[in-house]
Amino acid sequence: MHEQLLEIADDELILGWRNSEWTGIAPFLEEDVAFSSIAQNEIGHARALYELVADELGTTADELAFDRPPEEYRCSRLVELRLADDWGRTIARHWLYEEMDAARIEALKAADDPRIAGLAAKIDREEAYHRMHARMWHERLAAEPRYAAALDELRPLVDERDGHTPELAELWDEMTMVRRSVPGATW
Amino acid sequence: MVFEVFRQERKGQPFQHAGSVAAPNLEFAEAYAREQYGRRGESVALWVVPRDQLLEIDDFVDELERNYHRVDGYPLKEKLKEARARAAARDR
Numbered sequence: 001m002h003e004q005l006l007e008i009a010d011d012e013l014i015l016g017w018r019n020s021e022w023t024g025i026a027p028f029l030e031e032d033v034a035f036s037s038i039a040q041n042e043i044g045h046a047r048a049l050y051e052l053v054a055d056e057l058g059t060t061a062d063e064l065a066f067d068r069p070p071e072e073y074r075c076s077r078l079v080e081l082r083l084a085d086d087w088g089r090t091i092a093r094h095w096l097y098e099e100m101d102a103a104r105i106e107a108l109k110a111a112d113d114p115r116i117a118g119l120a121a122k123i124d125r126e127e128a129y130h131r132m133h134a135r136m137w138h139e140r141l142a143a144e145p146r147y148a149a150a151l152d153e154l155r156p157l158v159d160e161r162d163g164h165t166p167e168l169a170e171l172w173d174e175m176t177m178v179r180r181s182v183p184g185a186t187w
Numbered sequence: 188m189v190f191e192v193f194r195q196e197r198k199g200q201p202f203q204h205a206g207s208v209a210a211p212n213l214e215f216a217e218a219y220a221r222e223q224y225g226r227r228g229e230s231v232a233l234w235v236v237p238r239d240q241l242l243e244i245d246d247f248v249d250e251l252e253r254n255y256h257r258v259d260g261y262p263l264k265e266k267l268k269e270a271r272a273r274a275a276a277r278d279r
Binding site for chain 2: 028029030031033034037129132133136140
């Protein structure tokens, strides 16, 4: 169970980070606010999941999120890619991810452990808006050849977890920089 | 397209203009309105209306300056104060 929860937490953390790279440069203001908020939610979900696993393992959410070497992350290749210059591919990833995530969270809601089932239900209530957002963009771009090509390109990566892209190591460097330079800092 | 958003802070209260969102259609407008005017628990309901569906009236003709139709410049406060003073003097 830990491994599965870590898989979701890592996906959410890395995707949240990637999506937040659009903050300030999204296609228009309303979308900037909406997409940044989705990114924030994903990171919030990651934290809640890390906390659950950390309780079991006797560690902390921060240690799980930032103190593991990049090769131990269980996230998929899909979420690792840096797409912040291509809105079409970003939306393709967003839609592919949300559709996959929906099934995964639905299954967790039936978990025997009430803490897991409860958290999954909570996460799902926020994800409903992510799905709504992803679907409306998906419908809007569906007829665009570039969007269709992006879906074809990214679809095989949705659950590709063997090995990582070089982009993960770069992101990990950036993500853990503060923690590595000031070990044990609290805020 | 521009959509005007009205929000209701508590049940039973009037909807008040909150602001506007630019969106390509009503579906996007709903998502953006929820995001900007609803996600912090600041509203119990929203109205999202395409701006071009609103009838705006801003020409109020008053050619003959019939200001007796208006209620401004009618100092009720002063009148009340005087009436209270008179009543107090009478009761004394």
